[in-house]
Amino acid sequence: MTKDEMHADLRRWAAPLSILPAMMTNRRMVAINNAVADRLLVGRDLKGLDCRTVEVPSSGGTHRIRTRVYRPADHDGPLPVLVYVHGGGYITGNPEMSGTFIKRFVGTRPCMVVAPAYRRAHDAAFPAGFDDCWDVLTWVRDNAEVLGSNDRAVAVGGHSAGGGLTAALSLKARDTGAVDIGFQMPLYPMIDDTQPDDPSREVQAPVWNTDANRAGWAAYLADLRRMGEAIPPYAAPARATDLSGLPPTITFVGTAEPFHLETVAYVEGLRAAGVEVAFREYEGCFHAFEASVPRADVSRDAQDFTYATFGEFHDRYLTG
Template sequence: MAFHPNLDPELRAALEQAPLESFDWSAMTYQELADQRAQITAMMAAAPLPETRVTVEDRTVPGPEGQPDVRLRIYQPPEPGEDRPALYWIHGGGMIIGAPEMDDAMMIGYVERLGVVGVSVDYRLAPDHPHPAPVEDCYAGLAWTAKNAAELGIDPARVIVGGASAGGGLAAATVLLARDRGGPEILFQLLVYPMLDDRNSTPSSQEFTDAVIWDRGANLFGWTALLGDRMGTDDVPPYAAPARATDLSGLPPAFVDVGELEVFRDECFDYALRLVRAGVSTEFHLNPGAFHGSEMMVPDATISVRTREAREAALRRALGL
């Protein structure tokens, strides 16, 4: 593929050394998706945890009313403690793939450096489980975490909700649900290049028909899996696509970041601006020359290091560290 002229030079050099195989999402079948999920699950099962004193435990907790239970992956600091802050995390994967294990290293790092209790939710995936299953699973896990804060050593007044990509969109939606349902209380929201808008009508959504990771075709595939024929119509609630929310007031402070060279760029910028206009204290970062997930694919690039440092700095400020 031809690289965008604005691509960061360090990212470009890494991609030239190890070219990525292009994939046509528009031609993907749901059987191929199931096969890809199986491969990812096998890879994660075979990967050892990073060497750490952090305790990692899986708990099965009640799901949404009348629905299956939800698995939470809980990361505890090595030393016993009480009233710790918590990071409730929602993994990415375009609404169609992924699991908490994919973020083990990141979560363990946050627990080690910030002293938080990490909780990562294994929500049901589309198209097998379309909206509202994913966001309701995320909310059910959050509600259980808040209800059981004392057992987990968590201060219920210091819970951060965060997520990346599809998980960032689900984090924004879960925070909206918490506001509208009267709880749990959320201190801060960390929205990492969140997937927010099913309408796919922004300039960046239309521009990146050929992108390093997650192009327009992939985005259409993910939203169709979640919403089916409702995608892009007037019959989509904000808990499915937070960009649809008309009232963003009363939400917790937010951090939003996104790469310059990705589909989500404009919807993230617009959401951050609307948060500010609604009176929500918001920090926004547009990472120049970066593509979707580039800080994970090329972690040593200067822009990747800066991106991760900005997120952690925002968490530290929110927690008063």
């Protein structure tokens, strides 16, 4: 896409942010990025919040899942829980990199945020990351007294790949009845593994493009593809044919990113199934624009939409 096709608020940032997709297609660069981010960020607390790390046992008993727990420092009583899943194309990232999001969620409504450091796809392909997130979600369900959470429904949310994992968790919660999810926030979610192979949806834009998307899906689905197995909806939620019974949903997406059409299709499917959806599209905006150019007017609008709607859904579906 050309700069003229981008939202005017974002054009000046197109060139510096265009280097990011190339980094994500290089496995060595991804490994370096993860090592640096882990060294600099892991264990970093957020000012004004009570922060701690817990080690959640995996359901298979093979490992423990490093999980960050955040709560307002000035609140002693039981709190609703948001299980927040970080993004990173399934191949990069950690919970601490989402500190800005987490702090604002807690500041919007008093709540506890539980954020798993799930296994990244170059270390372990699907279902590893998904299983880690599910284990943390069910651990939250079973440990309300230890956590200091209330026993009402939890919310689940995340950006990008974290949004994809959010949608997958909501599917499994509905299918199994194991967890009562009050609402979900799959924000510009990475949910459709067929996008990179569809020429009509080719997107070359800053931050995350079709080439990076191809690399992310290749790593995440590597074991399934190697064994010739079908891709299940828990891996790529866009493959789900029945969206009925899913929780109320908050999401937004820019029109100039690979996840635009799949997000729109997901929203349309949810609405057709009778699910309440709060949704906005942002014309000419690339992936994660509200995080990478946070002071732009269009970014502030997307931020305000996210947190205002989170507050509304929190009041209606977690504490109402």
